[in-house]
Amino acid sequence: MTQQGVRWTADQVLALAPDTASRKAGSKLGAAGPWSEAGSSEEGTVWGLCRGSGSKPYRTVIDIADSTGPAYKCSCPSRKFPCKHALGLLLLWAGEDGAVPRGQAPDWADEWIEGRRKRADDKRAEGAAGSPSAGDPEAARRRSERRAEWITAGASELEQRLTDLLRGGLASAEQRGYGLWEETAARMVDAQAPGLAARVRELGAIPSSGPGWPVRLLEECALLHLLDQGWLRRAALPDGLAATVRSRIGLPGSAEGPPVRDRWLVLAQYDTADSRLTTRRIWLYGADSGRTALLLSYGAAGRAPELTLPVGLTLDAELSAYPGAGQLRVALGEQFAAPAPTEFRPPGVDVARAVAQYGEALRDDPWLESRPATLARVIPTPDGDDWQLADADGEFALPLTPAARSRSGLWRLVALSGGAPVTVFGECGHRGFSPLTAWPEGPGEAVTLC
Amino acid sequence: MTSTPAPSPTPAPAATEASAGSHWEELVTVALLGTTRRTPPGVTSRRDAPTALLDAAAVETVRRRAGMRPGRAAARIEPAAVDSRPALPPAAARRLTMLLADRPGAGSGGRRGTAPDLMELLPQWLATANRRGFAAPPQALPALLDAARGRTDIRPAVLAFAGPRALWLARLNADWRFALRAAPGGGAVLPGPEEPERVRALWEEGLFAERVALLAAVRARDAEAARDLLAGTWASERAEDRLMFLDSLRTGLRAADEPFLERALADRSRNVRATAAELLSALPGSALAGRMAERAGSCVAVDHTHGTPTIAVEAPHECDPGMERDGVVAKAPAGRGERSWWLGQLVEAAPLGTWSRRLGGRTPEEIVALPVADDWQDELHAAWCRAAVRQRDPSWSRALLGTPAAPEAGGPGAVSLAERAKLLGTLGAEERAEWVAGFIAVHGLSEAFQLLGVCAVPWAGPLGRAVVDALNIARDAGSYPWSFSGVMGLAERCLDPAEAVRLEALTAVPDESENAAPGAGGYWAESFQRLVTTLRLRAAIQNELTQP
CATH class of the missing domain: 1.20.120 (Four Helix Bundle (Hemerythrin (Met), subunit A))
Structure with a gap:
């Protein structure tokens, strides 16, 4: 794969930002000006020195190959995570050809990466040896x-x-x-x-x-x-x-299912928040297994959850399912390579099939609000004050959910379509369809709608 | 069994069977009223009634959801017109996303720091993309339209770049209606020269905005045809409309327009008459220009009686009906003498070419250098400035501007900065830049903002160097950089990106000198860092958009 091939898009990088202020600050640092000695390695490490207001430049290093999503380290005092320097460096890496050349990581970056990798290995070895913290099984049962x-x-x-x-x-x-x-x-x-x-x-x-x-x-x-x-x-x-x-x-389960290795396409990522908690949902689609899976990640109120997987990348990784009939939730296991862009798109169904699939899924889980579905060749169509996704080649249509109608993503979807068929991934349920990601009919990147 | 449709669960796509629907309706009714008032169907014991109701409702809810069927598709919308322009290079598309993500209001305001102002780079980005003829990525259209909604200055560039699909979108979203107003005929394509019937029909039946746009478009490609179009309906147009239409003749103004304009001098509306007179005066060969030359010429002469030749001015004593017909406004504004007011209008409308003949074969420079008797100099020179701008006469502009290094050029002279900026506008880009560079080298930056605004972007080498040198001098003088924030902002947008290399040295924090304001050195370094970063960003933007 070429250097161009594994780089992310600016959208994917900006999706990592914990809030709009960071997104803005990061965008501004995504140019060559303040950066020096920036570089990246084959193993998925990106580093650079960013000149700030102080006398010493900040040292920023990012490990994009980490199995739990990108990891960041920056010598700046910011408590944002990732900080604007990490975002800026990733944007620089994503944006300009040659701005972040391949090279040998400096010692300060190497040290941190080595330490991380070692800790991760230790943890895996510990896990394999059986978790000692489980304690007395009798007490646990009681x-x-x-x-x-x-x-x-x-x-x-x-x-x-x-x-x-x-x-x-x-x-x-x-x-x-x-x-x-x-x-x-x-x-x-x-x-x-x-x-x-x-x-x-x-x-x-x-x-x-x-x-x-x-x-x-x-x-x-x-x-x-x-x-x-x-x-x-x-x-x-x-x-x-x-x-x-x-x-x-609400009883905690553990992902006990056998690990399934696949090339998992990141279909969508979005956050919902209440006063206590930010919940991040990441939908994945296995290119080989054809399975759709859901990763959940949590953050304290007002903070972005740590796990971030930009839409449109695939990750070669193992996932393990949580228990329960019809449950799509999985846990992310080992990741074998850094997430990489892909041309692959999930296969789609027509509107009638998507509705039927939701109905079938209720058999396993009658409390199910919606089910992930990819609609092929649908046209976003205005229907009075509402919007629907109408089969391009049929007579049926699904209304959008009330929440989806008020999201700005609706207009990106309409713009992308221009009245022509598009492929749309989203959640199909009894309230209607909530579009999350769309692809144009011709070639083109995935467009996030949430 | 009734055939009443079920109260749909929310806006559900479901259309469940009518019989099941009525069962569910019954359950909802019982639930609303309570089982103490109403017994659910098929229940005997009152005690268990709520549980039986919940059981039945649970079955019914899941049944209804599982049995959902998709709805009927609404009428299809007409697809957007095909945009045949080539797609943006991927790097440029990513950059656009970033520029649009930097919306005002996001993040903290206050001090600008070292980071570039991305939104300010959007106009240049758009200009380059439009020059290269790229199509906008469809998914970026909502953000582009939102940006244009808040900033009228970038609307034309955004709409040109956004293309036909943006207008298609604007018809679906009331927030973007402005795009339809800006685009004539709600985005419908204007008829071309090959469709004279459609042109005629739109001209005669179209809305005012459509007609203005049509006239401008026709004028741009065939000046005579546009004038004929206008002349055909002139008598029946409303006065405000006549004024707007007449104004569109400014583009491609030519001698052949004279008879039409001459007729418009007799118009009922004073504003129409004034505009016609102004247009005629910009045609040096026109009869009106000749009449004005004669009137003005009779007021200004060279007097040789006192040693050095001096210009003597004899302002008109009255504003006769002929002058009024030629657009001279008889009533002077409050605080101005009538005679000087009339003189100013005559000189402004007289062709500049006549002065050389009238004033002893002198060149514009020589004429401007002549002393003027009796305090008439300000009035006379100001009128000549207006004439030079109106007639776009570079040699007179040059003469009136004088040398940029002249001591009075920086101070309050006869020619104000605003007039100077207008005069500069009649010169070629290179000459303009050179003059402003000379001005800055002598007078510094404090008065230069308006003049820099008329210079071509990116700034020519000498001009850029003059600005950077002046900034450097200002820093060494120890003031704070925000006194120059206007020029700094302009420099970020207008300096040639190649200058970034020379600026690197200025981004270090200098040692604090004795007379410097406290901490100024650090702020200057920050300002220069932002300047360098912005220039590099602009270089990257240009590069991304011009890659093959």
């Missing part, structure tokens, strides 16, 4: 039994609240407002069932969510009831479904 009891108590209490609600009628829920749900959610947190708590909290917002709220509230109450009942009768469920229930309740 702990998990106690937690199950709490959850059972929580689920029973929640069932009681739901039946009370329906006895009195949903119309009264509108008057009672948010407080009731907040209190119930807090009870579920105490019961150590964060999955239930999150669902309960969402119930509270429905009565004020506009026309049609009774339908949505009944649906969500019914699905919550289904989850409660699934937990209370989990012993009678098939293993896969029982695992799905446990994960929906």
